[in-house]
Amino acid sequence: MTVRHLLADDDLSAAEQRQVLDLALELKADRYARRPLEGPQAVAIIFDKPTLRTQLSFSTGIAELGGHPMILDGGLAQVGTREPVEDVARVIGRQVSAVVWRTFGQDRLALMAEHAGVPVVNGLTDDYHPCQLLADLMTVREHHGELAGRTLTYVGDGANNMAHSYLLAGALAGMHVRIGTPGSHQPRPDILERAAAHATAQGGSVAVTDDPVTAVAGAHAVATDTWVSMGMEEQQEGRTGASTPFARFALTRDLLAHAASDAVVLHCLPAYRGAEIEAEVIDGPRSVVWQEAENRLHAQKALLTFLLEAGDEGSR
Numbered sequence: 001m002t003v004r005h006l007l008a009d010d011d012l013s014a015a016e017q018r019q020v021l022d023l024a025l026e027l028k029a030d031r032y033a034r035r036p037l038e039g040p041q042a043v044a045i046i047f048d049k050p051t052l053r054t055q056l057s058f059s060t061g062i063a064e065l066g067g068h069p070m071i072l073d074g075g076l077a078q079v080g081t082r083e084p085v086e087d088v089a090r091v092i093g094r095q096v097s098a099v100v101w102r103t104f105g106q107d108r109l110a111l112m113a114e115h116a117g118v119p120v121v122n123g124l125t126d127d128y129h130p131c132q133l134l135a136d137l138m139t140v141r142e143h144h145g146e147l148a149g150r151t152l153t154y155v156g157d158g159a160n161n162m163a164h165s166y167l168l169a170g171a172l173a174g175m176h177v178r179i180g181t182p183g184s185h186q187p188r189p190d191i192l193e194r195a196a197a198h199a200t201a202q203g204g205s206v207a208v209t210d211d212p213v214t215a216v217a218g219a220h221a222v223a224t225d226t227w228v229s230m231g232m233e234e235q236q237e238g239r240t241g242a243s244t245p246f247a248r249f250a251l252t253r254d255l256l257a258h259a260a261s262d263a264v265v266l267h268c269l270p271a272y273r274g275a276e277i278e279a280e281v282i283d284g285p286r287s288v289v290w291q292e293a294e295n296r297l298h299a300q301k302a303l304l305t306f307l308l309e310a311g312d313e314g315s316r
Helices: 016-031 053-062 087-095 106-118 131-145 162-170 189-200 212-216 235-241 289-314
Strands: 040-048 068-073 100-101 120-124 152-153 174-179 205-209 223-224 264-267
Touching: 016 131, 016 162, 016 189, 016 289, 040 053, 040 120, 053 068, 053 100, 053 120, 053 289, 068 100, 068 162, 087 100, 087 106, 100 106, 100 289, 106 120, 120 289, 131 162, 131 223, 131 264, 131 289, 152 162, 152 212, 162 174, 162 189, 162 205, 174 189, 174 212, 264 289
Parallel strands: 040 068, 040 100, 100 120, 152 174, 152 223, 174 205, 223 264
Antiparallel strands: none
16 A cells, blocks of 8 residues: 655645645535545544644544544653654554644654554644645635746745745745745755755746845735744744844735735734734735635645545555
């Protein structure tokens, strides 16, 4: 049996990404059209980090796919502390059909995938947030149609997981991806290199700039994220306020005015109005943030269906 995982955005090929997005749109139109977890089969969802949207969307989605969402408290399980990740993976994998893990290091997720024997999905790590990007691309597609050739801009911390996932997923979709970020917070070079290779193959491009206006100019979608990611709370004082390197990259009405006239605004949430995004922007007419949050449900249902059916195909 071939087991497929989504640990990083480019674990999907460009064609597979399109297939998942096509299915997500179908499932949004008919939420109970596919039931690959009928039984119900259980899916383990492990949380080492705080959660709202990930728990809500995966729990609802697994139930709508006919399955049982088994929520595991990472604080109680202490995966990798109380016992090795490899041992936990072998135990969980014998009792569930898939694993979703919201954790810290990417290495932990890789170990889970290596030993679980069932599909493993990245619910967020310090490096990537691929499920969020499937929802984001789905949202942009609903508003602009074909993704290829569109410009997707992210402004803020270019070294965080959202910037990395925008680069990889946007490049796979054939988009022109721009990252507007201070020179002190650049994307990881190896991820930028991977994204550039995907962009070349799909007819898109990737660019990083420390000029927020250049980043946003003519963009069809403009995204941002909190400047203080989970696990970085001790850095809050140095990351917020008018004197920080990020202040120029706040998504304000003035900055958004440089985007295309039909540009949409994305934010993965939680948002901090008056910091990385102006209240009038996130609550304004160009914001598709709440639609984006809903689309986590549909995109993740499509992803789980794809991964489970890919395994079935490989076993024939």
